Amino acid sequence: MNKQILTYSAARKFQVCHKAYHNRYLENLVPLEQDDALFLGSIIHECLEVWYKKKATGAEINRLIDEAYSLRDSAERQKRDWHLARAMMKGYCSHYDQEQFEVIETELDFRVPIINPRTGRPSQSFELMGKVDGLVRLGGEYFILEHKTAALITGDYIEKLPMDFQVNLYAIALGRERQIPIAGVIYNVIQKSKIRQRQGETEDQFELRRQDLIRKSKTGKTSAKRQIPESDETFQKRLESVYEAPGMYARETLYLSKADMDRTEQELWEITQEILSSRRRKHWSQNTDSCFRYYAPCMYFPLCRAHDNPNIKENLYTKRPPHSELSVSESRIF
Ligand code: SF4
Structure with a gap:
């Protein structure tokens, strides 16, 4: 039997709100208007990939940014992000001209079993799939390289990183897929100028x-x-x-403990069980505390507020396969 694919984003969405998970991963709904902040993040990821993989020149990186924002002469938001992406990458490449670590690989796909921590046996229903920004070697040990763009690099932001469910999950997955011990993660954060x-x-x-x-x-x-x-x-x-200032960049190297990994593995397993339970009961509860997280409405707020009104669904949303950046049959992704 084909197993369903679970990704970090899907697991996270389910944790935040079961209804949001249902809308995105079972109904395949996304707002008609794209979230530009996410688009900028993905362009920066692409640029960092070519920078680390091919040691691309500034001109090559600019070409990539120019192509991504091809409507910048007529779309104000595109123009703004085009400026930002160019300045960010120019500053970044100069700031990190020499690296302490050796890049082993970038953009690594993984697809691994999800293990029941109690029995040690793989889930019959789910597999974990995703993509890691980079794998590097530092001081003879392997680390995950994780790129992030942040509105502000604060002490709080850095403080919370060890609790990051995503990197713990990726460390487990990559270690399992490559059969190598992952010592920790190097967070590579670039601030977005306002x-x-x-x-x-x-x-x-x-x-x-x-x-x-x-x-x-x-x-x-x-x-x-x-x-x-x-x-x-x-x-x-x-x-x-602005991007000449060292404060616009942050690097944080964290070692992952066995306790962190065990906790993450347990959490992942629990999520799979809860998804199965929600599906069996055909009930996706709404976590209304999450409707305005990060001071912005959830992308499904208009729909939830209108009690799933079909007109709102049709006028404000479109269907997009989940995780289209991952090359798997869409119908199998949950
Ligand atoms: S608007 Fe609120 S209840 Fe609705 S999906 Fe989003 S977080 Fe959940």
């Missing part, structure tokens, strides 16, 4: 501001000039200077 290209003022906006300044001025005059839009070249240089 600075924006100055848009300048229209004649009307300038006139309003000028009148306001005159009203507030004791002399009844102002020397204010109309703000001119910032050119692409000037903005790119300003962004590049």
Whole structure:
């Protein structure tokens, strides 16, 4: 019997909200509007792959970014992320021109059994599948290389990393697939700058501001000039200077303990059992505490709020096979 595929993302979504898991992995629903933050993250991952795999030049990396944001001249959001991706990668390649570790492989696929920790026997229903950003050797030991783009690199962010379910899971999976001991993980974090290209003022906006300044001025005059839009070249240089600061990058090497691995293996097994139970009962509970995690609504909020109204489903969502980046038969992925 073919086993169902479980990925980290699917397991995580189920942990967060069973209903969200059902919408994404059984109904295959995604919002019609793509999450641009996720797209930027995936472009940076692609760039890092070619940087580490082929030691691509700056021009090659820029070409890749240019192709990804081919609509940047007409789409404002594309233009913004295009600038950001170029500056991030230029800064990164200069900051990490020399590495301490040896890159063994990048973008490693794995497909391994999920083991029942109590009996030591593989699940009859699920297999674990995924992709690891990189495998490197440092001081004679193997480490997973995990790239992340973050809105802000804070102490809290670094502090929480050892609890990261994903890397523990990937360490177990890769160790099982390659039959090698994974000592730990190297987190490679790049911060996303929040600075924006100055848009300048229209004649009307300038006139309003000028009148306001005159009203507030004791002399009844102002020397204010109309703000001119910032050119692409000037903005790119300003962004590049942001990425010259070492604080925009963070590297954290963590050793994974057997206790972490055992806990993760147990957790994974429990998730598979709970998914099977939900499917048997045809019940996918809603975790309403998660509807606004990270101060943004869940992608299924409009649908849940409308009690799964078919019109909302049709107008705001489309169907996309889950995990299309992983090359398996879509119908078998859960
Ligand atoms: S909106 Fe809330 S209840 Fe609905 S799927 Fe998202 S997290 Fe779950």
